[in-house]
C-alpha cells in the first residue's frame with residue numbers, strides 16, 4: 001500500500017493529467033477507479049471525498065486535493081524533480097497559459113456532464129454533441145498551434161526539450177480528441193509534441209487503456 005491514493009476514471013482526461021504527473025515524478029500510488037458512466041461520482045462515498053463530484057482527487061500527506069492543475073502544482077512543489085514548470089517567471093507564465101488554454105477553454109465546455117446536459121436540456125444527439133466537442137477543441141487548439149509554432153521556446157515539447165505541465169494537458173486533450181475522431185494532422189506542432197509524449201514510458205503509464213479500471217472501447 002502506498003501513501004498516495006488517486007481517485008480516477010480511466011477515460012477521464014483530467015485524471016490522465018494527474019497520472020502523467022505522478023508517473024513523470026516516478027511516484028507510486030494506489031488507484032481507486034470510479035465509473036463516471038455509471039454515476040459513481042455522485043455516490044455518497046465519492047462525494048465524501050470530493051463534494052464537487054468530479055475526478056481526479058488525490059490523497060497525499062493527510063490531505064485530499066482536488067482540481068487537476070493545483071494537484072499537479074502541489075506534486076511539483078513537493079517532489080521538485082523533474083520539474084514540470086520552468087525556472088523563470090516568463091517561462092512559467094507561458095507554460096501555465098498553454099495549460100490554461102486546455103484546462104479552462106476546452107475541457108470545461110466538453111466535460112461529460114456538459115455533453116449530457118446538452119442532450120437532456122436541448123435535445124442534442126450524439127452527432128450534435130460531437131460537433132460541439134470538435135468546435136471548442138478546434139477553436140483553442142488552432143490558436144495553440146499558432147502560438148507553439150511561432151515561438152522559439154517551443155522545443156521537442158511545448159516549452160524546451162523536457163515534458164511539463166503544458167505537455168501533460170496537451171497529451172490528455174489529444175487522447176480525448178481521438179474519441180471524437182478529430183484529425184490531429186491539422187496541427188503539425190501539436191501532433192509532433194503528442195508523439196514525443198507518447199514515446200515516453202511515463203505517458204504510456206498514464207494512458208487510459210493501461211489503467212486498472214479500463215474497459216475496451
Ligand SMILES: N[C@@H](CCC(=O)N[C@@H](CS)C(=O)NCC(=O)O)C(=O)O
Nearest residue numbers: 012013014054055056067068112113
Ligand atoms: N477542473 C477539474 C475538472 C474535473 C472534471 O471535470 N472531471 C471529469 C472527468 S474528466 C468528471 O469527473 N466528470 C464527471 C461528470 O461529468 O459527471 C479538474 O481539472 O480536475
